[in-house]
Amino acid sequence: MPTFLILAVLVITIILAGLVVARPALTVARGGKVLAFLAFFIFPVFAGLLGLENHMERSKQTSFCLTCHIMGQYGRSLYVDDASYIPAAHFQNGRVPRDQACYTCHTDYTIFGTFSSKLKGLHHIYAQYITKPQQPIKLYHPYNNRECLHCHEGSRSFEQGALHTADAQTMADIKSNKLSCLSSGCHDTIHNVQNLDHAKFWKPEQ
Amino acid sequence: MENQSNTIHSRLRLAGGLIILGLIVQALSLLWNHPLSFIAFTAIGGLLLAIGIVLYLLAVVNMAASKPEDGTGVQAHSRQS
Numbered sequence: 001m002p003t004f005l006i007l008a009v010l011v012i013t014i015i016l017a018g019l020v021v022a023r024p025a026l027t028v029a030r031g032g033k034v035l036a037f038l039a040f041f042i043f044p045v046f047a048g049l050l051g052l053e054n055h056m057e058r059s060k061q062t063s064f065c066l067t068c069h070i071m072g073q074y075g076r077s078l079y080v081d082d083a084s085y086i087p088a089a090h091f092q093n094g095r096v097p098r099d100q101a102c103y104t105c106h107t108d109y110t111i112f113g114t115f116s117s118k119l120k121g122l123h124h125i126y127a128q129y130i131t132k133p134q135q136p137i138k139l140y141h142p143y144n145n146r147e148c149l150h151c152h153e154g155s156r157s158f159e160q161g162a163l164h165t166a167d168a169q170t171m172a173d174i175k176s177n178k179l180s181c182l183s184s185g186c187h188d189t190i191h192n193v194q195n196l197d198h199a200k201f202w203k204p205e206q
Numbered sequence: 207m208e209n210q211s212n213t214i215h216s217r218l219r220l221a222g223g224l225i226i227l228g229l230i231v232q233a234l235s236l237l238w239n240h241p242l243s244f245i246a247f248t249a250i251g252g253l254l255l256a257i258g259i260v261l262y263l264l265a266v267v268n269m270a271a272s273k274p275e276d277g278t279g280v281q282a283h284s285r286q287s
Contacts (some may be wrong), residue, residue: 007233007236007237010229015225017225018226021223024219038280040225044258051232051251052247054236055235055243058239063239067241099262
């Protein structure tokens with residue numbers, strides 16, 4: 001739902017609640033009780049859920065992730081003019097939606113993951129604003145092939161790729177996450193933020 | 207009885223005030239695309255909203271509980287107004 005509509009619901013709820021606050025004697029009548037129930041319970045819960053859904057959607061945006069200073073270099077790495085940089089190649093060629101680039105490949109991260117992931121998300125905010133994030137930042141767990149396979153599984157280039165089908169076990173190991181797609185010698189150039197100073201960058205046409 | 211009515215009204219005012227404050231925080235947080243706005247939405251807005259709703263529900267329960275104590279069958283809160 002668009003933000004302005006949620007804001008409209010919030011404003012209507014504030015007006016209704018304000019009416020009851022200004023004249024609590026309204027609740028003496030049955031109609032007033034219904035109004036109070038709507039203004040103090042139904043509408044706030046509804047507006048709160050709409051707002052939460054809106055925040056969750058917005059937090060999938062690339063711009064949201066890049067608001068943290070530490071993510072700046074990772075955002076920059078999406079523009080490296082080198083096809084061996086996996087995130088950059090995906091971002092520049094539209095293999096992932098550009099406005100949700102981070103979320104598309106890190107679907108189980110922080111608030112989108114389990115409860116413990118959500119707690120880690122809070123820790124990120126604590127580290128960003130209270131202490132200092134430790135450098136270099138690292139994923140909590142090795143990157144899961146699932147994130148690659150939810151797009152690549154079934155595609156011809158993946159299923160019939162010469163190295164993927166070199167032997168039957170390789171494909172089985174990739175699909176069961178025993179052999180990482182990011183293994184050395186395979187797709188092993190990821191954000192590579194340490195070397196960005198020497199990289200050439202793609203400038204999208206406006 | 208007047209005291210009881212005033213108490214209920216003041217609880218409703220307090221509950222409503224907290225709910226309005228929570229809603230304002232939530233509305234403001236929607237205007238800002240930043241991780242802190244999400245925290246403000248949930249931790250501050252959500253908390254104020256939750257406390258306000260709980261206070262309101264407690265006031266409703268108290269309102270209902272005061273009814274049987276009144277032998278006339280007319281709600282004490284209603285008779286005042």
